[in-house]
Amino acid sequence: MFRNLIFFGLFWLACVKISAQTHLDEILMKKSQLCIAGIGTLDTWDRYWEGTLLRPNGNIGDLNRTTYNFMAAYGLSSRLNLLVNVPYLRTEATQGQLRGVSGFQDVSAFLKYQVIEKRGTAGKFSLLASGGFSTPMTNYLPDYAPLNLGLGSQELSARAIAHFITNDGWFARTTVGYLHRTFAEIERDYYYTDIDHYSAFVDVPDALHTNIMVGKWLIDEVFRTEIGYERLQTLDGHDIRRQDVGFPSNKMESSRIGLGVQYYPPSNTGFGFVAQYWQTFAGRNMGKSQIYMLGVTYQFFTQKTNI
Amino acid sequence: MKKIIFCFTSALISCSILLISCQKDIPNYVEFEAYEWSGTDPNGGTWKTILDIDPSTISIPSPQLSGTPEYRASLDDLAAKTNNLTSSQKQSIQYWTNNPTIRWNEIARSLAAKYNLAPAPNEQGQYPGPDPANPDQYPLFPFAHPPYACRAFAYLSASQFDALVVSWHHKSVHTQAEHADVDARINLAFPKSGYSPYPSDGAAVTATSLAILKAMFPLEHAYLDAKAAEMYQVLEWSGQNTQSDIAAGKLIGQDIAQRYLQRASSDGMRQAQTNRTVSDSIKNAAFQRFGWQWENLEAPQRPVGIAPKYGKVRTWFVPDVTQIRPGPPPAPGSAEFAEAVRELESVQKNLTNEQRKIANWWSDGLSSYTPPGHWNRLACDYIIGDRLNPLRTARVLAYMNTAIMDAGIACWDVKYYYHYPRPSQAVVGFKTILGIPNFPSYTSGHSTFSSAAAETLAHLFPQKGNEARAWAREAAESRIYAGIHFRFDSEVGIDQGKKVSEFVIARAQTDGAQ
Numbered sequence: 008m009f010r011n012l013i014f015f016g017l018f019w020l021a022c023v024k025i026s027a028q029t030h031l032d033e034i035l036m037k038k039s040q041l042c043i044a045g046i047g048t049l050d051t052w053d054r055y056w057e058g059t060l061l062r063p064n065g066n067i068g069d070l071n072r073t074t075y076n077f078m079a080a081y082g083l084s085s086r087l088n089l090l091v092n093v094p095y096l097r098t099e100a101t102q103g104q105l106r107g108v109s110g111f112q113d114v115s116a117f118l119k120y121q122v123i124e125k126r127g128t129a130g131k132f133s134l135l136a137s138g139g140f141s142t143p144m145t146n147y148l149p150d151y152a153p154l155n156l157g158l159g160s161q162e163l164s165a166r167a168i169a170h171f172i173t174n175d176g177w178f179a180r181t182t183v184g185y186l187h188r189t190f191a192e193i194e195r196d197y198y199y200t201d202i203d204h205y206s207a208f209v210d211v212p213d214a215l216h217t218n219i220m221v222g223k224w225l226i227d228e229v230f231r232t233e234i235g236y237e238r239l240q241t242l243d244g245h246d247i248r249r250q251d252v253g254f255p256s257n258k259m260e261s262s263r264i265g266l267g268v269q270y271y272p273p274s275n276t277g278f279g280f281v282a283q284y285w286q287t288f289a290g291r292n293m294g295k296s297q298i299y300m301l302g303v304t305y306q307f308f309t310q311k312t313n314i
Numbered sequence: 315m316k317k318i319i320f321c322f323t324s325a326l327i328s329c330s331i332l333l334i335s336c337q338k339d340i341p342n343y344v345e346f347e348a349y350e351w352s353g354t355d356p357n358g359g360t361w362k363t364i365l366d367i368d369p370s371t372i373s374i375p376s377p378q379l380s381g382t383p384e385y386r387a388s389l390d391d392l393a394a395k396t397n398n399l400t401s402s403q404k405q406s407i408q409y410w411t412n413n414p415t416i417r418w419n420e421i422a423r424s425l426a427a428k429y430n431l432a433p434a435p436n437e438q439g440q441y442p443g444p445d446p447a448n449p450d451q452y453p454l455f456p457f458a459h460p461p462y463a464c465r466a467f468a469y470l471s472a473s474q475f476d477a478l479v480v481s482w483h484h485k486s487v488h489t490q491a492e493h494a495d496v497d498a499r500i501n502l503a504f505p506k507s508g509y510s511p512y513p514s515d516g517a518a519v520t521a522t523s524l525a526i527l528k529a530m531f532p533l534e535h536a537y538l539d540a541k542a543a544e545m546y547q548v549l550e551w552s553g554q555n556t557q558s559d560i561a562a563g564k565l566i567g568q569d570i571a572q573r574y575l576q577r578a579s580s581d582g583m584r585q586a587q588t589n590r591t592v593s594d595s596i597k598n599a600a601f602q603r604f605g606w607q608w609e610n611l612e613a614p615q616r617p618v619g620i621a622p623k624y625g626k627v628r629t630w631f632v633p634d635v636t637q638i639r640p641g642p643p644p645a646p647g648s649a650e651f652a653e654a655v656r657e658l659e660s661v662q663k664n665l666t667n668e669q670r671k672i673a674n675w676w677s678d679g680l681s682s683y684t685p686p687g688h689w690n691r692l693a694c695d696y697i698i699g700d701r702l703n704p705l706r707t708a709r710v711l712a713y714m715n716t717a718i719m720d721a722g723i724a725c726w727d728v729k730y731y732y733h734y735p736r737p738s739q740a741v742v743g744f745k746t747i748l749g750i751p752n753f754p755s756y757t758s759g760h761s762t763f764s765s766a767a768a769e770t771l772a773h774l775f776p777q778k779g780n781e782a783r784a785w786a787r788e789a790a791e792s793r794i795y796a797g798i799h800f801r802f803d804s805e806v807g808i809d810q811g812k813k814v815s816e817f818v819i820a821r822a823q824t825d826g827a828q
Contacts, residue, residue: 065435103613148674193674195682199427199682203343203424203427204340204342205343206340248431249434250434251431252681
């Protein structure tokens with residue numbers, strides 16, 4: 008039920024190989040530059056946290072969530088970028104009799120602005136801010152845990168991104184975001200959480216999202232590797248009761264660690280390849296996921312400018 | 315370029331404003347306002363009660379005589395309480411309204427939903443059941459599945475009706491003027507009732523509701539006591555009843571509740587959830603008779619279905635459920651069976667948005683107030699729409715809920731007699747969009763409950779008959795859309811519910827209220 012938060016960070020990074028003088032701290036397209044990407048993800052778990060209790064469920068078996076993200080980033084100016092993501096999902100449970108679903112999830116658009124860029128003797132520091140909006144593209148049912156495509160709410164997000172890279176290619180980046188979610192709509196007008204609700208609307212709790220990545224360019228401009236930590240935490244919500252199913256208004260927490268590599272063939276064709284792996288190690292009302300991610304990016308060099 | 319940035323930024327800002335402005339509070343109860351009764355039923359005290367109780371055998375003290383110092387003092391007390399109400403007291407008045415039966419019904423639905431969770435498997439893959447002797451030990455007692463919930467609704471509503479018939483009897487014996495008519499200092503929060511305040515009908519309903527719900531939901535005593543205490547105060551804060559009215563109403567409610575709880579203690583419910591040996595013998599009997607048997611397909615398997623002997627629980631108005639037991643369903647492998655399977659497969663393959671919505675709308679599964687709860691909610695809307703007085707309100711709920719419980723008993727008799735497999739068992743690899751209930755397929759509980767409820771409502775609200783029947787039809791179809799019932803489960807369930815309702819309606823026609 009869980010938004011694919013980590014793609015965005017990944018994608019910004021994946022699209023940045025622009026020219027020789029920039030490293031990955033330049034997480035922005037230059038003016039009029041365009042980068043597109045296709046990223047496939049498998050999120051799979053065989054245990055989940057029912058409240059704080061980590062348990063298997065014989066009527067779910069493995070829960071597999073496959074996502075295909077189609078993304079584009081465009082340089083509105085050298086300091087302001089627009090990013091759009093369209094995800095197509097497929098869910099399935101390997102046990103039990105509940106039918107998996109597939110379809111488009113939530114289209115999202117982000118604006119990202121470089122606030123500060125400072126070069127010092129040790130390296131370069133930059134601070135960026137991003138704001139985004141996402142909304143369901145289809146009428147998928149959020150009240151279908153754990154097979155639902157998404158939470159069914161609209162989301163407004165604001166993020167701050169701090170990034171530092173040393174002269175010899177070590178880098179660290181921290182992203183902190185606040186996600187405001189609107190009500191989701193379900194197909195019945197009464198539901199019980201830990202209290203009665205006489206409405207078809209569900210209050211999806213707001214959340215904080217933190218992502219920290221540390222890494223190094225091993226071959227300058229060609230091969231990069233990184234490790235990371237990510238945490239998602241709703242600010243409100245209720246636990247799944249014993250032997251109940253998940254619901255969009257749940258309290259949701261998940262902590263993950265991961266690693267990734269990026270490869271840009273030296274021939275400068277415009278293509279890039281990315282791969283990541285994440286392992287969830289703590290959570291609440293979410294699956295103990297392992298996430299495998301594989302993607303291709305393509306950078307158009309249509310309009311070279313020096314802005 | 316600036317233009318694009320500007321457009322995008324303004325779009326983002328407008329979205330934000332739109333999003334923030336749509337965030338409203340989600341109501342935790344059905345909001346309605348106190349209303350003036352469409353009639354007062356002055357002869358209500360002569361109506362036949364559900365348990366055939368003679369109201370004159372329940373005695374209450376005589377009321378304070380008007381003009382006496384005690385009476386004056388109680389009016390002084392009431393006048394003081396109705397003035398300078400705090401905002402929280404006003405909220406309580408608004409919440410309970412002048413028809414607390416509707417709120418008690420909602421409280422019962424809420425508890426049904428809260429306790430409607432199936433036991434989890436333990437480490438050994440077994441499913442220990444709830445133990446009424448140790449209700450607070452996991453799994454908590456009760457597991458308020460539909461048979462349990464509909465029984466709670468039936469006892470609650472029938473006892474409320476009887477308590478109000480007895481109250482109406484005493485109102486006609488001890489007729490008193492409404493207090494606000496006697497003393498202008500008393501602020502009446504509601505429209506005038508048009509009947510004697512002694513004994514308090516609100517207190518009678520509250521006392522019986524409290525006792526019944528405490529017995530049905532033993533872990534909720536503190537919650538229920540607090541609700542009842544608030545309600546008794548509302549009777550005063552709203553200017554309806556003095557303490558002496560309330561005390562008399564409580565006596566009636568408590569007396570009636572005891573009679574119902576005695577019935578409940580020996581109605582067979584305690585034996586309804588069987589052990590595995592009994593459950594297996596019921597299953598084997600079906601296999602011997604018909605050559606098929608339903609199995610629970612969960613992992614780990616639940617070895618016993620929900621309430622295998624619920625079909626033996628004591629009914630309210632149906633003399634013998636085996637007399638209205640329908641014939642057997644089509645044998646797996648028969649042409650009729652193949653046709654039903656074809657329909658299910660085709661529905662799942664081509665499920666429309668409308669069908670998905672209907673399946674979810676009537677899902678009423680775990681953690682919900684169950685299909686009987688759904689019908690109670692609809693009935694309360696009809697009651698408010700027709701501005702029924704408390705006695706008429708309770709009468710609707712009493713007949714509808716006894717009909718639903720009798721339908722449940724009749725349906726469970728059929729379910730465990732035929733022990734027919736669910737589509738997911740009969741068709742290998744068949745997937746559904748709702749969880750599969752832990753009991754045999756034939757006949758559909760949703761259909762039987764809903765048909766009995768709809769027919770009873772159609773009798774009590776003739777102008778709403780078509781609408782109620784259409785809803786029952788939709789509830790029956792919803793199970794086919796969900797993939798958890800064959801069409802014949804639903805069709806036969808609808809017929810069976812109607813047969814049950816005929817017994818209940820026959821009683822309603824002769825109870826003196828028509």
